[in-house]
Amino acid sequence: MCGIVGIVGKSSVNQSLYDALTVLQHRGQDAAGIVTCHDGRLFLRKDNGLVRDVFQQRHMQRLVGNMGIGHVRYPTAGSSSSAEAQPFYVNSPYGITLAHNGNLTNVDQLNKEIYESDLRHVNTNSDSEVLLNVFAHELAVQGKLQPTEEEVFAAVSKVHERCRGGYAVVAMITGYGIVGFRDPNAIRPIVFGQRHTESGVEYMIASESVALDVLGFTLIRDLAPGEAIYITSAGELFTRQCSDHPRYSPCIFEHVYLARSDSFMDGVSVYKARLRMGEKLAEKILREYSDHDIDVIIPIPDTSRTAAMELATRLGVKFREGFVKNRYIGRTFIMPGQAARKKSVRQKLNAIPLEFKGKNVMLVDDSIVRGTTCKQIIQMARDAGARKVYFCSAAPAVRYPNVYGIDMPSVHELIAHNRTTEEVAQLIGADWLLYQDLQDLIDSVAGPKVKIKEFDCAVFDGQYVTGDVDEVYLNRIEQARNDASKAKTNAVSAIIDLYNS
Numbered sequence: 001m002c003g004i005v006g007i008v009g010k011s012s013v014n015q016s017l018y019d020a021l022t023v024l025q026h027r028g029q030d031a032a033g034i035v036t037c038h039d040g041r042l043f044l045r046k047d048n049g050l051v052r053d054v055f056q057q058r059h060m061q062r063l064v065g066n067m068g069i070g071h072v073r074y075p076t077a078g079s080s081s082s083a084e085a086q087p088f089y090v091n092s093p094y095g096i097t098l099a100h101n102g103n104l105t106n107v108d109q110l111n112k113e114i115y116e117s118d119l120r121h122v123n124t125n126s127d128s129e130v131l132l133n134v135f136a137h138e139l140a141v142q143g144k145l146q147p148t149e150e151e152v153f154a155a156v157s158k159v160h161e162r163c164r165g166g167y168a169v170v171a172m173i174t175g176y177g178i179v180g181f182r183d184p185n186a187i188r189p190i191v192f193g194q195r196h197t198e199s200g201v202e203y204m205i206a207s208e209s210v211a212l213d214v215l216g217f218t219l220i221r222d223l224a225p226g227e228a229i230y231i232t233s234a235g236e237l238f239t240r241q242c243s244d245h246p247r248y249s250p251c252i253f254e255h256v257y258l259a260r261s262d263s264f265m266d267g268v269s270v271y272k273a274r275l276r277m278g279e280k281l282a283e284k285i286l287r288e289y290s291d292h293d294i295d296v297i298i299p300i301p302d303t304s305r306t307a308a309m310e311l312a313t314r315l316g317v318k319f320r321e322g323f324v325k326n327r328y329i330g331r332t333f334i335m336p337g338q339a340a341r342k343k344s345v346r347q348k349l350n351a352i353p354l355e356f357k358g359k360n361v362m363l364v365d366d367s368i369v370r371g372t373t374c375k376q377i378i379q380m381a382r383d384a385g386a387r388k389v390y391f392c393s394a395a396p397a398v399r400y401p402n403v404y405g406i407d408m409p410s411v412h413e414l415i416a417h418n419r420t421t422e423e424v425a426q427l428i429g430a431d432w433l434l435y436q437d438l439q440d441l442i443d444s445v446a447g448p449k450v451k452i453k454e455f456d457c458a459v460f461d462g463q464y465v466t467g468d469v470d471e472v473y474l475n476r477i478e479q480a481r482n483d484a485s486k487a488k489t490n491a492v493s494a495i496i497d498l499y500n501s
């Protein structure tokens with residue numbers, strides 16, 4: 001779940017791209033990058049780190065031009081090396097740069113084709129570089145000196161035929177314009193919007209609508225599954241359905257955890273979806289623990305707050321802030337290794353004993369994945385004097401890997417894999433544990449006025465919407481991407497790129 005952005009503006013876009021990336025920072029903390037285009041030349045700056053650390057004034061000054069794209073990275077393929085920071089670049093045809101959110105599931109096949117048939121070179125282990133080369137090849141075979149929307153959309157159609165997995169993409173064709181496209185199952189999110197200026201209309205493509213809001217753009221809409229958008233450098237906008245078999249099945253985990261709650265995704269207010277998650281949890285508690293003795297409900301900052309608040313309201317139980325979060329420490333779950341994740345929980349959250357002493361507390365989190373957070377938090381609640389600690393997850397048990405852009409490749413790292421709710425409760429040290437039912441989660445997101453009724457729920461039910469994910473594939477990515485192997489691949493880094501310093 002990286003963050004992507006692309007802007008075709010009427011004046012310099014460097015500051016707007018930077019600002020948009022800071023708004024999307026919650027989608028990726030490992031690396032950040034921007035490439036702009038001016039007078040047929042590209043200007044790139046990318047590196048490991050947060051947006052505020054990667055871009056100094058001298059970098060910003062070099063990023064000239066009225067169009068550009070940007071990326072914040074949370075690696076799900078390859079390594080965390082700065083060589084895999086995005087946007088990626090290929091020089092032929094036209095000079096194309098690309099930023100990608102998602103994960104391809106047929107990278108091995110594509111790599112073979114790229115090398116043996118397309119005669120192209122890929123220099124990293126990143127699936128995004130593979131995707132870029134497929135797109136570049138398909139645009140090259142259109143054979144036009146000056147590509148129009150027809151060639152661009154034909155190339156995207158070919159990408160859909162060749163690539164499997166989840167992908168939301170922005171790509172810039174040097175001198176010509178910016179393309180955005182979404183995989184045929186719409187697994188990863190992508191929206192576009194416009195802003196009126198004295199010099200004319202500016203367009204932005206982004207992962208989440210909140211980036212548009214903050215920069216004064218109005219949301220036009222989400223891209224449909226398989227759809228592409230092309231905005232020329234002169235500001236003409238074209239959209240086209242580029243897939244023969246589009247199927248609207250967005251990732252439900254965006255609503256649970258990944259997205260900011262002030263975003264709208266596929267017509268759904270993430271905030272409202274989280275409120276409804278709290279409502280459904282309250283109904284389940286009243287069904288299963290009607291004689292509960294909960295004194296206070298305490299959220300685990302940040303993401304669970306919305307659901308926890310509504311849960312407390314519906315139960316008529318006090319809602320209290322029992323943990324204070326250090327605002328300078330990032331999101332734990334998207335940190336690259338278990339050691340860093342473990343350490344960050346204690347650094348980030350501290351209990352207020354007053355809210356725990358002698359009380360039966362219910363702690364609420366949006367999800368339990370590896371159990372890194374809840375295990376430590378429950379212990380902290382007990383150390384702070386809680387009499388009983390109940391735990392509630394606004395999502396169902398996460399039992400299966402994610403292969404579409406969330407780095408959960410290994411079943412053995414998932415605390416609920418092959419375990420009952422009672423076993424997980426015991427392991428995390430809760431007096432009892434309650435998970436949301438999957439149907440209740442789906443109903444929370446597909447609220448009464450929402451058109452989409454189908455979601456990618458693979459992490460909860462093991463059903464992979466692309467239909468190509470089998471035991472063999474899962475075993476392979478588990479070997480390649482468990483914490484121990486990641487530590488090894490991170491050592492490898494070779495940078496062949498545009499001038500970038």
Ligand SMILES: O=P(O)(O)OC[C@H]1O[C@H](OP(=O)(O)OP(=O)(O)O)[C@H](O)[C@@H]1O
Binds near residue numbers: 371
């Ligand atoms: O079971 P785990 O493997 O610990 O993963 C789940 C936890 O990680 C996330 O929090 P995170 O700190 O990443 O971000 P937040 O501040 O948005 O809640 C999520 O909100 C849960 O708290």
Ligand SMILES: NC(=O)CC[C@H](N)C(=O)O
Binds near residue numbers: 001076078100102406
């Ligand atoms: N989280 C993502 O969307 C990751 C994008 C891409 N697979 C990478 O690893 O860079």
Ligand SMILES: [Mg+2]
Binds near residue numbers: 373
């Ligand atoms: Mg959290």
